[in-house]
Amino acid sequence: MSGHVSLIISSLAVGSIYTLIALGFVVVFRASSALNFAHVGVMLLGGYVTFQVSRLWELGLLLGVLVAAAVSAAVAVVIYLTVARPLTGRPVMAVAIATIGVDMAMRTAVGSYPPWTGESVEVGGPWGADTSLVLGVPVYTSHLWIIATGMVVVGALVLTVERSRWGLWFRAIAEDEESAAAIGVPVRPVLLAAWMLAGLLAALAGAFVGTFPRLLQPASAEFAFRAIPAVVIGGLNSITGAVVGGVLVGFVEVYTAALAPGELGVNVHHVAPYVLMLAVLLWRAEGLFGTPDVRRL
Amino acid sequence: MAAPTGFPFPPTTNRRRPRLARSDFHTTWRSELRLWNSTTKRGAVWLLVVLALAAPMLLDAAWLRVLVVALIASVAAMSLNLLTGVAGQLSLGHAAFVGIGAYVAAYVTDTLGWSFWWSAPAAMILAGAAGLVLAPIALRVRGLYLAVVTLGLVFLASHIFRNWESVTGGVGGARIESPTILGIDLVRGGTLGPLTLGQNQGYYLVMLVIAGVTYLLLRNLARGRTGRDMVAVRDDDLAASVVGVDVFSAKMLAFVISSAFAGLSGAMLGGFLRFINYDQWDLTLSVEYLVMVALGGSGIIGAAFAGALFVTAVPELLDRAAPLLPWLSEAGGGLTPERASAILFGLLLAAVVVTEPLGLYGVWLRLKRYLTTWPFTY
Numbered sequence A: 001m002s003g004h005v006s007l008i009i010s011s012l013a014v015g016s017i018y019t020l021i022a023l024g025f026v027v028v029f030r031a032s033s034a035l036n037f038a039h040v041g042v043m044l045l046g047g048y049v050t051f052q053v054s055r056l057w058e059l060g061l062l063l064g065v066l067v068a069a070a071v072s073a074a075v076a077v078v079i080y081l082t083v084a085r086p087l088t089g090r091p092v093m094a095v096a097i098a099t100i101g102v103d104m105a106m107r108t109a110v111g112s113y114p115p116w117t118g119e120s121v122e123v124g125g126p127w128g129a130d131t132s133l134v135l136g137v138p139v140y141t142s143h144l145w146i147i148a149t150g151m152v153v154v155g156a157l158v159l160t161v162e163r164s165r166w167g168l169w170f171r172a173i174a175e176d177e178e179s180a181a182a183i184g185v186p187v188r189p190v191l192l193a194a195w196m197l198a199g200l201l202a203a204l205a206g207a208f209v210g211t212f213p214r215l216l217q218p219a220s221a222e223f224a225f226r227a228i229p230a231v232v233i234g235g236l237n238s239i240t241g242a243v244v245g246g247v248l249v250g251f252v253e254v255y256t257a258a259l260a261p262g263e264l265g266v267n268v269h270h271v272a273p274y275v276l277m278l279a280v281l282l283w284r285a286e287g288l289f290g291t292p293d294v295r296r297l
Numbered sequence B: 001m002a003a004p005t006g007f008p009f010p011p012t013t014n015r016r017r018p019r020l021a022r023s024d025f026h027t028t029w030r031s032e033l034r035l036w037n038s039t040t041k042r043g044a045v046w047l048l049v050v051l052a053l054a055a056p057m058l059l060d061a062a063w064l065r066v067l068v069v070a071l072i073a074s075v076a077a078m079s080l081n082l083l084t085g086v087a088g089q090l091s092l093g094h095a096a097f098v099g100i101g102a103y104v105a106a107y108v109t110d111t112l113g114w115s116f117w118w119s120a121p122a123a124m125i126l127a128g129a130a131g132l133v134l135a136p137i138a139l140r141v142r143g144l145y146l147a148v149v150t151l152g153l154v155f156l157a158s159h160i161f162r163n164w165e166s167v168t169g170g171v172g173g174a175r176i177e178s179p180t181i182l183g184i185d186l187v188r189g190g191t192l193g194p195l196t197l198g199q200n201q202g203y204y205l206v207m208l209v210i211a212g213v214t215y216l217l218l219r220n221l222a223r224g225r226t227g228r229d230m231v232a233v234r235d236d237d238l239a240a241s242v243v244g245v246d247v248f249s250a251k252m253l254a255f256v257i258s259s260a261f262a263g264l265s266g267a268m269l270g271g272f273l274r275f276i277n278y279d280q281w282d283l284t285l286s287v288e289y290l291v292m293v294a295l296g297g298s299g300i301i302g303a304a305f306a307g308a309l310f311v312t313a314v315p316e317l318l319d320r321a322a323p324l325l326p327w328l329s330e331a332g333g334g335l336t337p338e339r340a341s342a343i344l345f346g347l348l349l350a351a352v353v354v355t356e357p358l359g360l361y362g363v364w365l366r367l368k369r370y371l372t373t374w375p376f377t378y
Helices: A002-032 A038-056 A061-084 A092-111 A141-163 A165-175 A177-182 A187-209 A218-234 A239-259 A272-283 B039-058 B061-086 B094-111 B116-140 B143-163 B201-223 B225-235 B237-242 B247-273 B283-296 B303-324 B337-355 B359-373
Strands: A131-134 A137-140 B190-192 B195-197
Touching: A002 A038, A002 A137, A002 A141, A002 A165, A002 A187, A002 A218, A002 A239, A038 A061, A038 A092, A038 A187, A038 A218, A061 A092, A061 A187, A061 B337, A092 A218, A092 B143, A092 B283, A092 B337, A131 A141, A137 A141, A141 A165, A141 A187, A141 A239, A165 A177, A165 A187, A177 A187, A187 A218, A218 A239, A218 A272, A218 B143, A239 A272, A272 B116, A272 B143, B039 B061, B039 B201, B061 B094, B061 B201, B061 B225, B061 B247, B061 B283, B061 B303, B094 B116, B094 B143, B094 B247, B094 B283, B116 B143, B116 B247, B143 B283, B201 B225, B201 B247, B225 B237, B225 B247, B237 B247, B283 B303, B283 B337, B283 B359, B303 B337, B303 B359
Parallel strands: none
Antiparallel strands: A131 A137, B190 B195
């Protein structure tokens, strides 16, 4: 039982990180109908900027995350203005191909900066290896903070999208951009805000990916790639789907790591999300909460 | 007194423009669909053939190596071009099929101990079979979902390459016997009677034939009825199904054929490198194939040659220019020539998609239009 408590807390923490990344994908997908692979690179950059400010400049995690959020949001906006906006109206595939190019460039560039990538680094969370007792079982304090932050962010995001004026505009644009523009929705500012929000979420996730017991390294980008199965399992255009998919992938990964027999190979928990995704797609081609594609000639 | 000629009077004789720059007009569909449907193209092909045959005599082993790797990559890039450029199915998993081909070559030559020449057909068959098995899963989903499924494929394949040690050698990697003809090792070179082959020369010539045949097969497929079906599926699969195109077969065929040729490319790459590792067949390689396709010209089979040559030559060029470029680091960490070129390729991929969707082929079309209509701008 005590084993399961710590596994569940780990799953929820990992799932929170996946949820944060997945939400970034979904927000951009709903705003621009584009799968933004560059999100992966933005997350990695966010993690390393956090590390730079928090550990190398010794200014603390909070300031690190704030600076990283600003940098990531700026980069996301640049990607939107240079890649996604010029491709408006072209096939959705075009944005996917272009952003995967941007992503490769960003990941490689971050990985080529020796002060960051000489070895695996920790972003400098104030919790270190501290543990807290949950139901009498010691778990990492950092995990509890990650879960709490994740819940707050998801709550704030859902409230914003469902209750605020900008959220209403955002949903209108996701529904039909031209009609939204016709009834006076400020399309461009809302799209800009959506991409900025995705950048913020990526930076936060990047900081958590580098918080003990995990370490930040160039290969941490695979964390963000594994959030793509989370998005797809939930459905590309569903915020509920991103949360459910993210948590589900967190549980699958942690439990596979703990329980999978050795014959399945080293790091089988890193591919388990993809296997789960294939299974879900065979069952429901639009994911659990996605809207089926309605197409007409 | 001779009548005045020139502007504003029409010329008295019908002066023909030189053949090279004259537009070729077609009066039948058959002539337009011909493989090389203009005088210029026929001339260019002959020139290319001559240059390609002269290359092993003009270039040293290092540049010949670049050409060989480019030819090998072009086989994979052309097959990806059929799948992504012609049939419109974005695949991020091409590296996985190339990897399968390479591991088949390793298994055939090292574990079974057969000649290398069995491994090329075996790699094509097994990679094609893998494509056949995966196609129904991949084709159940459309568009972006397919991109994501094939993304998963890369990571799954890497996992299998790493952990299925009895077949792939796992972390230790796998060895491949390089091919020989009449006792001459094609990579290292050798002498047989009056015939002497230098380093890489034999492999270059073999690759030239393989890449040429691949080009002819894929181009003929793309310009015929099957290819037109694929283009229809790419442009709008619902509309294609309405006018009677068998969408599933078209996608399936594109998927299986492209996997098979990716396998061939992998086997040839293995035979050339002689040693392969599990982490070689990653997303970066897949994206590099996409760069070759997009840069050359998406949907233009032969243009992948240009893309492959560029992607292979840039790291080598940067490596040679490293002493002149202080921001490049020599080895190990930092901005190595490989990383610098990966950054360049990524940005280039985005730039090409945004500004010139037809890549170098589109640039060539614009240049040609400019030259043939000069001095007018339309």
